[in-house]
Amino acid sequence: MTTNVNVPSxxxxxxxxxxxxxxxxxxxxxANFDFVVALSGNPNTGKSTVFNALxxxxxxxxxxxxxxxxxxxxxxxxxxxKFKLVDLPGTYSLLAASLDEEVARDFILxxxxxxxxVVVDATRLERNxxxxxxxxxxxxxVVVALNMMDEARRHGIRIDVRRLARDLGAPVVPTVARQxxxxxxxxxxxxxxANGDTIGRPYHVKYDSPELQKAVTHLTAKVEAAxxxxxxxxxxxxxxxDGDERVAEALRKGELGDLTHGSLEQRAAQLQVxxxx
Amino acid sequence: MTIQSSxxxxxxxxxxxxxxxxVGANFHEKLMESIYTDAARIAExxxxxxxxxxxxxxxxxxxxxxxxxxxxxPIMVLLLMVVFWLTISGANVPSSMLAALFLDTIHPFLKNLxxxxxxxxxxxxxxxxxxxxxxAWVISVMLPPMAIFFPLFTLLEDFGYLPxxxxxxDNMFRKAGAHGKQALSMTMGFGCNAAGVVATRIIDSxxxxxxxxxxxxxxxxxxxxxxxxxxxxxxxxxxxxAHFAGLVSATAVVGIALLGILLTFxxxxxxxxxxxxxxxxxxxxxxxxxxPPRIWQTIYTSVIDRxxxxxxxxxxFAIPAGAVIWLIANITITDTSIAEHLINFLNxxxxxxxxxxxxxxxxxxxxxANEIVIPTVLMxxxxxxxxxxxxxxxxxxxxxxxxxxTLSLLQTGGWTLLTAVNLMLFSLLxxxxxxxxxxxxxxxxxxxxxxxxxxxxxxxxxxxTFFVAQIWRLIxxxx
Numbered sequence: 001m002t003t004n005v006n007v008p009s010x011x012x013x014x015x016x017x018x019x020x021x022x023x024x025x026x027x028x029x030x031a032n033f034d035f036v037v038a039l040s041g042n043p044n045t046g047k048s049t050v051f052n053a054l055x056x057x058x059x060x061x062x063x064x065x066x067x068x069x070x071x072x073x074x075x076x077x078x079x080x081x082k083f084k085l086v087d088l089p090g091t092y093s094l095l096a097a098s099l100d101e102e103v104a105r106d107f108i109l110x111x112x113x114x115x116x117x118v119v120v121d122a123t124r125l126e127r128n129x130x131x132x133x134x135x136x137x138x139x140x141x142v143v144v145a146l147n148m149m150d151e152a153r154r155h156g157i158r159i160d161v162r163r164l165a166r167d168l169g170a171p172v173v174p175t176v177a178r179q180x181x182x183x184x185x186x187x188x189x190x191x192x193x194a195n196g197d198t199i200g201r202p203y204h205v206k207y208d209s210p211e212l213q214k215a216v217t218h219l220t221a222k223v224e225a226a227x228x229x230x231x232x233x234x235x236x237x238x239x240x241x242d243g244d245e246r247v248a249e250a251l252r253k254g255e256l257g258d259l260t261h262g263s264l265e266q267r268a269a270q271l272q273v274x275x276x277x
Numbered sequence: 278m279t280i281q282s283s284x285x286x287x288x289x290x291x292x293x294x295x296x297x298x299x300v301g302a303n304f305h306e307k308l309m310e311s312i313y314t315d316a317a318r319i320a321e322x323x324x325x326x327x328x329x330x331x332x333x334x335x336x337x338x339x340x341x342x343x344x345x346x347x348x349x350x351p352i353m354v355l356l357l358m359v360v361f362w363l364t365i366s367g368a369n370v371p372s373s374m375l376a377a378l379f380l381d382t383i384h385p386f387l388k389n390l391x392x393x394x395x396x397x398x399x400x401x402x403x404x405x406x407x408x409x410x411x412x413a414w415v416i417s418v419m420l421p422p423m424a425i426f427f428p429l430f431t432l433l434e435d436f437g438y439l440p441x442x443x444x445x446x447d448n449m450f451r452k453a454g455a456h457g458k459q460a461l462s463m464t465m466g467f468g469c470n471a472a473g474v475v476a477t478r479i480i481d482s483x484x485x486x487x488x489x490x491x492x493x494x495x496x497x498x499x500x501x502x503x504x505x506x507x508x509x510x511x512x513x514x515x516x517x518x519a520h521f522a523g524l525v526s527a528t529a530v531v532g533i534a535l536l537g538i539l540l541t542f543x544x545x546x547x548x549x550x551x552x553x554x555x556x557x558x559x560x561x562x563x564x565x566x567x568x569p570p571r572i573w574q575t576i577y578t579s580v581i582d583r584x585x586x587x588x589x590x591x592x593x594f595a596i597p598a599g600a601v602i603w604l605i606a607n608i609t610i611t612d613t614s615i616a617e618h619l620i621n622f623l624n625x626x627x628x629x630x631x632x633x634x635x636x637x638x639x640x641x642x643x644x645x646a647n648e649i650v651i652p653t654v655l656m657x658x659x660x661x662x663x664x665x666x667x668x669x670x671x672x673x674x675x676x677x678x679x680x681x682x683t684l685s686l687l688q689t690g691g692w693t694l695l696t697a698v699n700l701m702l703f704s705l706l707x708x709x710x711x712x713x714x715x716x717x718x719x720x721x722x723x724x725x726x727x728x729x730x731x732x733x734x735x736x737x738x739x740x741x742t743f744f745v746a747q748i749w750r751l752i753x754x755x756x
Contacts, residue, residue: 044565089478098481123566125324129316151566157324164323178571203319207311212304215296222292226285240293242305248293251286 023187025056026075026082033075033084035194036111040104040135041119042128043090046147048072049177050119051087054187078187081194086113092127094134095242102246108138109247110255114194117186119145122152122159122174132168136202137235142170143189150176169201204234215241336566340441344564349445354531356438360429362527365506368421375420379413403603411599414652415591422506423499423584430468431579435570439464444564453542454549455492456485463489463541466496467534470713473498474720484555490717491730492544494709495537500591500647504704505530507651511684512697529701537705540737594646602642602653606660620661630739631699631746633691635661640703645711650704655683658690695749699742706738 041047051057055074072087088107089100108116118135120128125146135142144165152159165172171189175182192198207213219237223230230236239247297304343352387409391401433439442464447457458480466473470493477489497505506526514526549555605615613621616638624634639653687696708731709717718727 099478126317126320129320130312133312133316160323160325164319167319167322203315205311205315207307208314209300209307211300212307212311215300219289219293219296222289226289237293238308240290241297241300242308243294243297248290251290254286 022077022079023054023184024077025054026077032082034081035083035114037083037085037190037194038108038111038113038116039085039087039119040108040116040131041090041145041147042092042121042124042131045090045119045121045128046177047087047090047119050117050145050147050175050186051085053177053180053183055085079191081191083190083194086111091131093131094138095244106246108135110250113139113141115141115143115190117143117145117190119147119177122146122148123155123157125157125159129168132170133203133205136168136170136200137204137238138232140170140200140202140231141193142168142200142202143186143193144168144170144172145177145182145186146172146174147177149174149181150179167203169203171198171200339567340564343438343441344444349441353442353445354535356433357534358527358531360426360433361506361530362523363429364422364426364502365510365527365530366523367425368506371421371424372417375417376413379417380410384410384413399607402607403600407599407603408596409599411595411602411649411652412592415595415648416588420584420588422503423588424580426499426502427468427579427584428576431575432570432572435568435575437565437567440564449542450545453546454555455488455545456480456482459485459489459492459541459545462493463496463538466493466498468499470494470496470498470709471716474713474716477720482555484549484553487721487726488545488548488553490720491548491726491733492541494713494730494734495541495544495705497534497537497705498647498710498713500710501650501704502530503648504650505533505701508697508701508704511687512692512694515684533701533705536702540706544733591646591648595649595652598642598645598649598653602656606656614660616657616660620657629746630703630742631695631749632703632742633696635690636696636700636703640707643710644708647704647710655686658686662686662689695746698749699745702745703738703742706734706741708732708735 039047039051051072051074054076056076057072057074074085074087076083076085086107088104091101091104094101094105094108107113116135116139118132120132132142132144146159146161146164149159159174161172161174171193173182173186173189175186177183189198193200207216216234216237219241220234223233223237223240227233236247236251240251300307342348384405387405388401391405439461443457443460446460446463450457450459459477461479462473462476464473465476473493473496474490477486477493480486480489509526509529510522513529514522517525602616605619608615610618619638619641620634622634623637627633627635627637635654635657638657639650642653643650708714714727714731717730718724721727721730
């Protein structure tokens with residue numbers, strides 16, 4: 001177990017192994033958290049396994065897509081900060097076609113987590129990146145957990161992690177959550193993004209069609225003018241162009257604008273509201 | 278929020294609408310295409326596959342066997358049989374050990390204690406004979422089979438077999454006008470119907486989701502497995518020579534489970550041709566790679582996560598039910614207990630269905646939890662037959678020393694092979710437990726559909742048992 005590794009206290013404090021010794025799995029104790037972390041990813045990529053590795057909870061995991069349809073929550077403490085971790089349903093996209101996609105999308109959008117982990121199956125990188133790109137449109141506070149690296153190695157797949165991180169504009173951590181491999185590095189990355197030490201410059205999808213590009217640019221400018229604090233104006237513009245009623249509704253009610261200002265307490269209350277839906 | 282920002286929001290939405298016209302009808306496709314293209318390009322840049330060589334693919338070979346047209350179904354049924362056979366034959370010994378502890382050691386001790394501190398008889402009866410015994414019964418009957426069944430099932434799940442089951446059943450669900458993913462929510466229902474109903478959230482179309490919710494009750498939940506297992510062992514296993522008894526009982530239980538699956542298809546098909554008409558949606562089901570199950574972790578999580586939680590639920594419901602049973606057996610109106618009034622009232626109807634009044638009363642008492650059907654049946658049978666020498670008196674739940682004793686008690690109560698068969702059928706076909714009904718209401722948000730989901734199975738149960746009883750008696754008359 002990585003949590004029990006005995007490291008001399010003089011070891012360099014930036015080394016993830018050093019801090020892993022300080023991981024405190026808090027289970028269901030989520031009182032007074034400093035940061036909210038969302039856990040998203042395609043179905044069957046090992047989200048629940050990552051969840052268990054971080055919180056010490058034993059949420060049931062299963063080898064089939066669609067196992068988690070509701071949210072599970074847990075807590076952990078790392079480097080003197082308390083984190084609340086929310087395990088979202090596994091989805092292939094965030095277009096909110098079905099209830100589980102809507103749960104995941106609404107949480108990332110309205111719950112405004114401090115960090116969103118996207119768990120990615122390394123053996124199916126291309127398909128999994130579709131979701132990563134969609135999450136990156138909504139938020140720049142993303143950590144990609146490149147999970148199932150053992151299987152990728154077994155299949156002879158080699159992934160250039162640094163290049164992937166550079167292309168995506170977000171930290172990428174290779175993991176084997178089942179064995180706890182890469183969990184210290186993942187914690188370090190989460191902590192850095194939460195504290196603002198790492199600031200992502202997320203890749204944004206290029207829309208080749210000129211008229212599409214023009215419409216997006218025009219509408220993004222309008223959204224930005226009306227809601228200067230919105231972190232994801234371009235994404236909101238895209239959703240509106242796609243006729244997304246839920247996003248239009250949120251814009252009318254001012255839900256998108258308000259959330260970006262709220263204090264931690266207000267946001268906690270807001271999380272509750274989203275959770276009860 | 279200011280009025281100004283709301284006005285500009287409206288303005289933005291209107292602009293969006295007019296811009297959408299300019300971009301063209303296939304906006305959504307263009308959007309998705311762009312995402313896919315970029316994802317492919319980024320993935321391409323990051324991945325290197327040094328010297329790709331064709332290799333023996335274990336997953337593909339195994340998939341070809343377990344999802345083959347010929348072998349897929351037999352393998353599925355065989356695996357199910359093995360799981361139940363292990364559960365039935367493995368649960369006997371620990372069950373009787375637990376019963377000996379709870380009923381022969383702790384129960385007399387508590388009774389003595391109550392007598393010594395001078396507890397009034399009614400309080401002693403309500404607390405110890407009613408509540409404590411109900412709890413003890415549920416634990417000793419349910420814990421061992423669940424502690425065997427759940428880990429086995431979870432191992433199959435962890436290995437990656439469940440999506441293959443869904444793959445096998447997908448075509449049949451489509452033919453029934455339902456969603457292929459219903460196979461997964463149905464499989465969850467074999468554990469717990471309330472969980473199965475929640476699992477239907479993976480189905481996107483509301484029509485198909487409703488079908489999946491309504492038919493989930495046909496998946497035998499673990500509250501009903503003990504009833505099936507016990508009755509099959511007592512009445513059907515004994516028809517075979519001793520060394521085949523376990524196998525024959527397991528076959529009977531699997532038969533009922535398969536009947537449930539068949540009824541799932543028939544009901545789904547009926548609903549999709551009548552009130553829930555519509556297109557079948559397509560979906561892609563991913564067959565995840567097989568993974569070596571992590572045995573110790575699986576056993577640990579399935580015991581903690583499933584076994585103990587389900588057991589806790591059963592205990593929570595059994596304790597008040599135990600009190601109710603004791604009360605209706607001990608409060609008398611015109612010299613007859615309430616329980617006997619109820620039983621006598623329902624008896625003619627029960628006999629018409631090839632059941633009896635005791636079974637019907639037990640199913641009313643057991644609405645909160647199916648787990649307590651069998652203890653209630655035994656206790657009420659003692660009350661009605663006035664059998665002496667068994668049990669501890671009116672309204673006392675107990676476990677009999679051996680299965681032969683249970684059998685002879687039930688036979689005194691007028692039970693025949695027909696009663697046993699119809700009880701197994703009725704256990705499959707009756708209303709879901711109150712937790713499931715509440716979950717259905719929460720998920721559908723409709724009182725009307727909740728009512729349909731709750732009442733349709735009972736009506737089907739009445740119909741099926743009625744016809745089985747009539748035909749059975751007709752054949753018996755001819756012989």
